[in-house]
Amino acid sequence: MTDRKTIDAYTTRVAEYLSVPLPPEQIEARMAFAEAVAPGGYVLDLGSGPGADSMFFLREALRVRALDATPAFVEHARENGVDAHVGTFDDVTETATFDGIYASFSLLHAPRKDFPRHLAAIHRALKPEGIFFLGLKLGTGEHRDDIDRYYTYFSQAEIEEALAEAGFTIDRITTGVGKGLAGSYDGFILVIAHA
Template sequence: MTDRETIEVYNAHAADYAAMTQSEARDKQLVAFIARVPPKGAVLDLGCGPGHSAEEMARHGLTAHAMDPSPEMVRRATSRPGVIARQGSFDDLTEENLYDGIWANFSLLHAPRADMPRHLAAIFRALRDNGTFHIGLKCGTGCARDRLGRFYTYYQEDELLGLLQGAGFTILKINRGRGKGLEGSVSDWITVASHA
């Protein structure tokens, strides 16, 4: 994500976002993700926000790396026990064959649609053989800014699955739901667990 306005919203609302996402550490999908990673495996929380999920990964004995373009979010993630956090955009994921799992929970939805195939290819390269990948996005069509000014790209299920399979991923599980975001609106969402 390189959209300056979106990054500035997260910098300005970091405390509110951290409070709203605190329960993510108990998310059933995160529990399942951790279970798919080998003991002491290396994981990346891509678009980590305040680092709740990365901290939970570290608490389970994983080597938890985290990356986010917002300096304020990185500051918060760095303060969490066991989390190795750095500032960077999706294009800064250049590692190859390094991670046993990559968790991109409602972060890649801030990337332009045209960039998604490139980002998924980079994630695939960064994963070891059979590495696990989790992605969460909001459902819909087109792209728009929310009331806070954050840029979003929305996806239909078929489009997302096609992109994942086109990048080489094997689909494991699909979850769907509905929830309220930081700016108060309720959206349908989809998450997909897959492996390289």
């Protein structure tokens, strides 16, 4: 994700972002992901934001590498003890390295045409049977929200098809509605799958 307007929107809203409460479905799915990863496993928090999820995984005794395109988020995560790095989805170049990859509402900032390529890189970076968490907003099209962030929206069927094509097996799907940083209420989907 290299969209400058999206990065700027996050850069000026670090504290605000941290204060947005997670929907209960997301809290539960995050826990389910942590439990599905092997004890002491190595997790990539892809599009980690200011590192709240990474800190949760560290408390769950997982090893974590965090990657985000917003330097202000990476700085905040580092200040809280997270191994965080500035990078984009294209920086996922590892092979069979991670026990789990957590992409919570990050891949929706990538253009639709790049989605299959990113999923393939994630699949390659996971160890066999590695766990993948994907959170996206449900909908159609690609457009900017009220604070100028670039979004790609998917239907559940599109997501299921893209994951299957990338070689993933879906273990569970949860859907819900939540209020985001821009103040709008959006339908979302949370997927836990394995490589």
